[in-house]
Amino acid sequence: MKSMTSTSEKILDIAQSLIVAGGYNGFSYADISAAIGIRKASIHHHFPTKAELVSVLVDRYRQQTEAGLKSLREGISSPAGQLAAYVTYWNSCIRDASLPFCVCAMLASEMQMLPEQVASQVRGHFHSLAGWLTSVLQAGAEDGQFRLEKQPDEEAQMLMASVHGAMLSARALGDPGLFISIVALQIARLQADD
Amino acid sequence: MKSMTSTSEKILDIAQSLIVAGGYNGFSYADISAAIGIRKASIHHHFPTKAELVSVLVDRYRQQTEAGLKSLREGISSPAGQLAAYVTYWNSCIRDASLPFCVCAMLASEMQMLPEQVASQVRGHFHSLAGWLTSVLQAGAEDGQFRLEKQPDEEAQMLMASVHGAMLSARALGDPGLFISIVALQIARLQADD
DNA sequence: GATTGTCTCCCTACTAGTAGGTAGATAAAT
DNA sequence: ATTTATCTACCTACTAGTAGGGAGACAATC
Numbered sequence: 001m002k003s004m005t006s007t008s009e010k011i012l013d014i015a016q017s018l019i020v021a022g023g024y025n026g027f028s029y030a031d032i033s034a035a036i037g038i039r040k041a042s043i044h045h046h047f048p049t050k051a052e053l054v055s056v057l058v059d060r061y062r063q064q065t066e067a068g069l070k071s072l073r074e075g076i077s078s079p080a081g082q083l084a085a086y087v088t089y090w091n092s093c094i095r096d097a098s099l100p101f102c103v104c105a106m107l108a109s110e111m112q113m114l115p116e117q118v119a120s121q122v123r124g125h126f127h128s129l130a131g132w133l134t135s136v137l138q139a140g141a142e143d144g145q146f147r148l149e150k151q152p153d154e155e156a157q158m159l160m161a162s163v164h165g166a167m168l169s170a171r172a173l174g175d176p177g178l179f180i181s182i183v184a185l186q187i188a189r190l191q192a193d194d
Numbered sequence: 195m196k197s198m199t200s201t202s203e204k205i206l207d208i209a210q211s212l213i214v215a216g217g218y219n220g221f222s223y224a225d226i227s228a229a230i231g232i233r234k235a236s237i238h239h240h241f242p243t244k245a246e247l248v249s250v251l252v253d254r255y256r257q258q259t260e261a262g263l264k265s266l267r268e269g270i271s272s273p274a275g276q277l278a279a280y281v282t283y284w285n286s287c288i289r290d291a292s293l294p295f296c297v298c299a300m301l302a303s304e305m306q307m308l309p310e311q312v313a314s315q316v317r318g319h320f321h322s323l324a325g326w327l328t329s330v331l332q333a334g335a336e337d338g339q340f341r342l343e344k345q346p347d348e349e350a351q352m353l354m355a356s357v358h359g360a361m362l363s364a365r366a367l368g369d370p371g372l373f374i375s376i377v378a379l380q381i382a383r384l385q386a387d388d
Numbered sequence: 389g390a391t392t393g394t395c396t397c398c399c400t401a402c403t404a405g406t407a408g409g410t411a412g413a414t415a416a417a418t
Numbered sequence: 419a420t421t422t423a424t425c426t427a428c429c430t431a432c433t434a435g436t437a438g439g440g441a442g443a444c445a446a447t448c
Binding site for chain 4: 243
């Protein structure tokens, strides 16, 4: 039985890891070509332009993310547990370096230079992640697990910023453990004091 | 009296704004050339290689930052005021788009692809900014202005991550006001409850 | 006071290599 | 027989970087 990863998926996988490492301008078709042993022209067959390649890639990333977040909400009953699973996911990714940075966070930093089709998807990701966090926080506040000082959407924006900022600090200082140490502290503040 | 901005400073100014917009791989000597009306080769006269140009640029940025932070500590007596001035500075930069992102935060996201001389300076910036925040928080805790839940250095890491994450969210969502709305909330938590 | 050398700054013109992208042939699969 | 996937070969534009020269400023020398 063959590994059922199609060429186009392999291309997207490599491109994603290259983007996470160096952003939109930090990779080329030649890099992908070298990484999977295929000619540049063959990549153009699957993805005519770079903007389209990245657009499809971000679309796939968003779908995976939405599916993952949805399954967290369905598979874990308590909001606190859902939140914990979310940050544990990222902590694992950063520790084993499999996906040590959010694709959309990376692209967001280059927002001003992105093709519009990509930029709008990045905006969309930020909106939907903020939405997910808002609803988790709200649910947690309603059943008394969380003690929110502000509106759920404001707290969600704060939490999302902390997660992205913690990823950046971990990367800048070369210390994977810094991510969870920052984010865990932020989440502890949400827990009802006891 | 002429404007005493030397050519090399003009080069650094333009390069800085280009890096803030698109990162290390997001600009070229040709871009700078076009922006200040000088030939590419002349830029190489001032800065032989791109790595050296960016290295000098980050060095200058760090010196300016350290001087700015030092003058905040000397010019404002209360730690709470120092912190407020720091975030107000960034809020202004983001609102008027003069420096809508921290140079080192931008470069940190591309850490893995940076020349080592630049990468180590970026690490240095994160360390010294964290150090400044730590000492401000510590001073504020000692005179009762802040109520810290954790060690000052841990709180400082959290605050720094929030600032960078807030910059990213403001950029991703195209909403400059988001920066201060996130960061102000974070700082409010440090103030002693009353 | 004119000449000489040196230095800074910028220029034109160039290099080797890489960027994203295209044309057209080939071969396999449906 | 058409579609799909890959190839070789190529294109144009741009990348960082180099070679070498010219114009002016500033001394030191004659």
